Amino acid sequence: MLENLMDQFGEGAVLMMAGALVGLVFGIAAQHARFCLRAATVEVSEGHFGPRLSIWLIAFCAAVFCVQAAIAAGFLDVSEARQLAATGSMSGAVIGGLMFGAGMILARGCASRLLVLSATGNLRAIVTGLVLTLVAQASLRGVLAPIREDLAQLWLIEGGAARSLLAHLGLTSRAASGIAAFGLLGALAFSAGCRTGLSRMVAAICVGGAVALGWLLTFAIAQTSFEVVAISSITFTGPSTDTLMGLVNSTQMPLGFGVGLVPGVFAGAGLMALAAGEAKVERFGPETPMERYLIGACLMGFGSMLAGGCAVGAGMSGGAIFAVTAWVAVFCMWVGAVITHRLTQNLRVPTPA
Known part of the structure; x- marks a missing residue:
């Protein structure tokens, strides 16, 4: 079928078309589940482990389980994925992750959440997303590129086994999928305890499933094509940039997975x-206040490019294939978000009665 298409x-x-399909599934599921890393970090920073955290955990564990189960079954090979095969930056993951985490607190949403909110009529999300x-x-590729490159060069890690967390831990994909399955069951039980609706829990699973679907579809196309096709999955900063630049710089936009993904999610x-x-x-x-959102957008825009992806691109897609830099990046996003939320809460001046 793919050959004929x-x-x-x-x-x-x-x-x-594959990107549009994956984006459509992700957009529907993310909107219904209220999937949002920023909301989960806010709950943790306030010491309240509630439904937003449970939704993120379900989505993350579902993504890891589906991807690793597909690898164990022989349906997927991610060894050539950029997050594993290419040289990575640990300094970029740390600094960029911290910046992104701080930015999503100030902008009240990460890159994926801003895109989802834009589709609901949220003008704040549209403006913030454009600035990001x-x-x-x-x-x-612009004026900030030299700074990003200098920061990324501070601590590099070779591609291949050195960049695979599974290789460092001595685990197989079968073992990783088993651990993720237990994690998913635990997250579902936790979510049920928070009285999260069943439909939202299913939607959260679909968010993780969309990540796996992205990897599977691009891998299948790469295996069928005579041309070199990079396998990838859901990420937002890069595709959003390519889509915007394609719209304003050319009468013909180069077709690809990311070009279908962004409008699909919307x-x-x-x-x-x-x-x-x-x-x-x-x-x-x-x-x-607009200035808070714009500062957050700038931090996320630079941070995501430095970290090698956004909260979904690094945290979900990269995390599901156990790229070391992706796990470091998403951990630092959590740290940056929790610290920033606590600082903003402490610095908030009460409104006079």
Whole structure:
């Protein structure tokens, strides 16, 4: 089937369709589950382990289980994925992760959450997301690129086994999938204890499943294509940058997985918001100062490019294949977010009566 599709439409178009499908599933599930790393870190920083944390844990464990089970069954090979095969930056993962974590607290959402909220009519998310994307582009190829490269060069790690957490731990994919399965059951039990609705728990599983679907589809296309196709899964900063630059710089946008992913997520989240009656216009106001969001967007834009991905790109997609830098990055995102939330809460000045 893939061969026929690629013969008829070409590899780029098929990759775009795969991205759109994965994005649609992710957008629908993320909107319904209220999937958000920032919300989970806020609960932890306040000492309240509640439903937002449980949703993130379900999604993360589901992603790890599905991806590692697919590898163990022989359906997937991620050894050539950029997060494992290429040279990585541990300094980038640490510094970029801390910056991203701080930024998502200030902007009240990570890159994926901002895209999902944009589809529901949240104008704050649209403006913040655009600034994030522009800063990410400047960090990748523009004026901020030299700074990013200097920071990334501080501590490098070779690709291959040195960058695989499973290799360091001496674990197989079968063992990793088994551990993730127990983690998923524990997360579901925890979520049930928080009285999270069943549909939201299922949606959280679908968020993790979408990550696995991305890896599986791009791998299948890479195996079928005569051209070199990079296998990848869900990430938002890079694809959002490519999509925006393609729209403003060219009359013909290069087709690929990321080009389909971003509109797919937007469409899925928008459809779910409309179906649930949750779509509404939200603007900046006295309680939501624009400068806080813009600072957060700048930190996330630069931080995600330095860390090698956003909360989903590094934390979920990279984490599911056990890339060392991805696990370090998502850990630092948690640390940066918790510290920033506590600082902002302590510095908050009470409003006069």
